[in-house]
Amino acid sequence: MSEAVETILNEVTEHIRPGADERVAVKTLTELIIKKVNSKAASMGINARAISVGSTARDTWVSGEADIDIFIMFPADISEHELKEKGLLLAKSVSDRYEERYASHPYIHAYFRHGGREYGVDLVPCFAVKDATSLKSAVDRTPFHNEYVIQKLSGLEDEVRLLKQFLRCLGIYGSEQRRKGFSGYLCELLILKYRSFLTLLKHAANWRYGERIDIEGHGQYRGKDPLIVIDPVDPRRNVAAAVSSYSFCRLIDAAREFLAKPSREFFFPKEVKPLSESEFRSILKDRGTYFVILRFKAPDVVEDILFPQLRKAESSIRRLIERNEFVVYRSDVTVDEGYALLVFELLVWQLPGIKKHIGPPVTLRKHAEKFKKRHSPPFLIENCRYVVELKREYTDVMCLLKNELQSCSLGRHLSDVVEEAGYEVLTPEELKLTPGICSFFRDYFGNS
Amino acid sequence: MSEAVETILNEVTEHIRPGADERVAVKTLTELIIKKVNSKAASMGINARAISVGSTARDTWVSGEADIDIFIMFPADISEHELKEKGLLLAKSVSDRYEERYASHPYIHAYFRHGGREYGVDLVPCFAVKDATSLKSAVDRTPFHNEYVIQKLSGLEDEVRLLKQFLRCLGIYGSEQRRKGFSGYLCELLILKYRSFLTLLKHAANWRYGERIDIEGHGQYRGKDPLIVIDPVDPRRNVAAAVSSYSFCRLIDAAREFLAKPSREFFFPKEVKPLSESEFRSILKDRGTYFVILRFKAPDVVEDILFPQLRKAESSIRRLIERNEFVVYRSDVTVDEGYALLVFELLVWQLPGIKKHIGPPVTLRKHAEKFKKRHSPPFLIENCRYVVELKREYTDVMCLLKNELQSCSLGRHLSDVVEEAGYEVLTPEELKLTPGICSFFRDYFGNS
Numbered sequence: 001m002s003e004a005v006e007t008i009l010n011e012v013t014e015h016i017r018p019g020a021d022e023r024v025a026v027k028t029l030t031e032l033i034i035k036k037v038n039s040k041a042a043s044m045g046i047n048a049r050a051i052s053v054g055s056t057a058r059d060t061w062v063s064g065e066a067d068i069d070i071f072i073m074f075p076a077d078i079s080e081h082e083l084k085e086k087g088l089l090l091a092k093s094v095s096d097r098y099e100e101r102y103a104s105h106p107y108i109h110a111y112f113r114h115g116g117r118e119y120g121v122d123l124v125p126c127f128a129v130k131d132a133t134s135l136k137s138a139v140d141r142t143p144f145h146n147e148y149v150i151q152k153l154s155g156l157e158d159e160v161r162l163l164k165q166f167l168r169c170l171g172i173y174g175s176e177q178r179r180k181g182f183s184g185y186l187c188e189l190l191i192l193k194y195r196s197f198l199t200l201l202k203h204a205a206n207w208r209y210g211e212r213i214d215i216e217g218h219g220q221y222r223g224k225d226p227l228i229v230i231d232p233v234d235p236r237r238n239v240a241a242a243v244s245s246y247s248f249c250r251l252i253d254a255a256r257e258f259l260a261k262p263s264r265e266f267f268f269p270k271e272v273k274p275l276s277e278s279e280f281r282s283i284l285k286d287r288g289t290y291f292v293i294l295r296f297k298a299p300d301v302v303e304d305i306l307f308p309q310l311r312k313a314e315s316s317i318r319r320l321i322e323r324n325e326f327v328v329y330r331s332d333v334t335v336d337e338g339y340a341l342l343v344f345e346l347l348v349w350q351l352p353g354i355k356k357h358i359g360p361p362v363t364l365r366k367h368a369e370k371f372k373k374r375h376s377p378p379f380l381i382e383n384c385r386y387v388v389e390l391k392r393e394y395t396d397v398m399c400l401l402k403n404e405l406q407s408c409s410l411g412r413h414l415s416d417v418v419e420e421a422g423y424e425v426l427t428p429e430e431l432k433l434t435p436g437i438c439s440f441f442r443d444y445f446g447n448s
Numbered sequence: 449m450s451e452a453v454e455t456i457l458n459e460v461t462e463h464i465r466p467g468a469d470e471r472v473a474v475k476t477l478t479e480l481i482i483k484k485v486n487s488k489a490a491s492m493g494i495n496a497r498a499i500s501v502g503s504t505a506r507d508t509w510v511s512g513e514a515d516i517d518i519f520i521m522f523p524a525d526i527s528e529h530e531l532k533e534k535g536l537l538l539a540k541s542v543s544d545r546y547e548e549r550y551a552s553h554p555y556i557h558a559y560f561r562h563g564g565r566e567y568g569v570d571l572v573p574c575f576a577v578k579d580a581t582s583l584k585s586a587v588d589r590t591p592f593h594n595e596y597v598i599q600k601l602s603g604l605e606d607e608v609r610l611l612k613q614f615l616r617c618l619g620i621y622g623s624e625q626r627r628k629g630f631s632g633y634l635c636e637l638l639i640l641k642y643r644s645f646l647t648l649l650k651h652a653a654n655w656r657y658g659e660r661i662d663i664e665g666h667g668q669y670r671g672k673d674p675l676i677v678i679d680p681v682d683p684r685r686n687v688a689a690a691v692s693s694y695s696f697c698r699l700i701d702a703a704r705e706f707l708a709k710p711s712r713e714f715f716f717p718k719e720v721k722p723l724s725e726s727e728f729r730s731i732l733k734d735r736g737t738y739f740v741i742l743r744f745k746a747p748d749v750v751e752d753i754l755f756p757q758l759r760k761a762e763s764s765i766r767r768l769i770e771r772n773e774f775v776v777y778r779s780d781v782t783v784d785e786g787y788a789l790l791v792f793e794l795l796v797w798q799l800p801g802i803k804k805h806i807g808p809p810v811t812l813r814k815h816a817e818k819f820k821k822r823h824s825p826p827f828l829i830e831n832c833r834y835v836v837e838l839k840r841e842y843t844d845v846m847c848l849l850k851n852e853l854q855s856c857s858l859g860r861h862l863s864d865v866v867e868e869a870g871y872e873v874l875t876p877e878e879l880k881l882t883p884g885i886c887s888f889f890r891d892y893f894g895n896s
Binding site for chain 1: 644653654655656657693694696697698700701704723732735736737738773775777778795797799800801802804809810811813816817825826827828829833837843893894
């Protein structure tokens, strides 16, 4: 068994390790851009210098997935405003085709052609602070991460690549809000801790909620996340803060599965066809549940802002549904072709025309008298409380959602969109089954 | 207002106080029976003596409701067996028509004609213990209650009658299990405490759960009942232990209503017609809920044994229904024409064909592995636990009740009956609407 694992991992490594050509191309392009930025800075009289960071700087990228990260470092004593202005100016001046993006502050995502391929390059202005605990902005930590990893990781790069590829196939690689998985830096730290992909899996298979890893033994973080990996360059920070309990459990589960039955399929999953329309209809029929889909124009914000708002809206609407005594079985959110979709699957979607309205305890005289004035007899008594039977406002969940969405807290961006452009409440029959939707539902039903 | 109350109470008192003829008749008959018992005892060589107890002995009965209670007192040093044998023999020897009944031990309920009327008379053997705290049987306390009340109550008898009549109209007079209301002795103690019906109501209107009344200031009772009235002759006993929280709240509610708007209707409620069949059908239609009625032959036991078992079965079946994710709106039990009926009103009585089966936390490796062996993929992860989707056993509540009643704890007597004679699961359409059933449903829907 153990030999088989080694064989598999070696084969996979050969496959995902960048070849000589790719390495040379990435290295040449990176140096070219750095030189360009630095000479532009000099000619524009800007005190700044570019450095290469991220997986390409640390040799931990997976072949074919190279994203070049260039940080443009400014003195820590200039203003936020000056950083933004001069940083973006400089970044744009070296790029032919680019777009402005936004994380904790704006940066440039540019496209460079090189050796017959196109590379995406992030050009990120930051402050050159004196250490990672005296940040002026969240990105200022990155150069310290870079230095730390380069110093310590030497020789373990292939293990990091295995982990990244493994997580990518599970759908939990990347710390962005849509995914809430493991960032590249987190992968590097996990390998630094356990020294190999296989040892990491053996430990992960036994992880408990709140698992704590503190390589430098200096942690001051007191949060209650599923996984806590103290940042070696900042004792107050959990590098795994973005890892959802789902991603955490998914890794644990996959670690056990792989250890029990190692296979290269974990690294190259077989293509799963999206659901066909007839498969989709037949699954719905078998389940016998009722789907309601809320659809509206996705607001024009980045996914890292959009997804938390969709999740918030999802749980707010779920509470609305449950407050009205319908029963939600499962729910999920997705974004597809410019639309945000909130999907609710219900066990109970229609209810009788009456409902119980539970009043105050009979013994609380003031409240009791108010209640009896406000309502009409008969007054029932249940569990020492007055109860009256009222007409139910909504006997159908469609009706509820068509009328009461405004009463939910949807978050600013969603509220604006819903107010301006409205929203639709759809049944699956009314939903256009795009490839994105079909693939969403394949995952929803369990991608097997 | 206050004058109006006095007028009402005086009028009612005149109406419910027994007249001279009734008093003479009750007194004569009581003395006659006592004399008969005592002389029979002497002739049979039995060491026993009869005394008159209860409301007729204390002059607290409501006109037309006289139940004569005769206790036959035996020396405390004879055996349980001897008491039962000789007591019943003696009681039967003075009675022409009687039946044997059973409370804490057997007694005779006899019928005597006197002055053109028939009277029910309880003939109860008991031990003449030295005080109420050294009982040999629960009924041994009664002679002490009798003595205490006769000594203290003088002059307040009409107030007791008002209270009894008030409670009777509310349906909460009597401590038997079907009713779980206020016993006659409890009524007398409440009047002893507050000295008048009206003062009692004024206090009851402000009662809190766990209200404690301890006339002799010697209570040692530590239970958590809604109402606690320490027995003046036994500090360890709560005379109000049988009062359900419903009866407790009902009195509080009615006290406030009466004080706010005094009326003789509280003492002579207008006749309410039982529901007609068409009214019944139309109410069901308006509610839109679903009724299921379980019916089986009532086992041949007294109501005080039957009703607790029915209540137990009700909550056991309710749990069965809810475990299967149907939603019970209300439920109740009744006995009618030899049948026990358990009535369940449902908000949700049909469900889709799938259900979630929630497994162990992903992090508990042993349990997780067992779970994954037992079930088939896909394994979803929700809230850090494995979840599989299974076929729902029962998608219809009728089917559930027809198949799974045996899995409920029904109590010995009900189990026996159900096993021998079976049970029916009925919809309201299949239910024969006897006068008893119609009157039950009138109460169920709120008797207005």
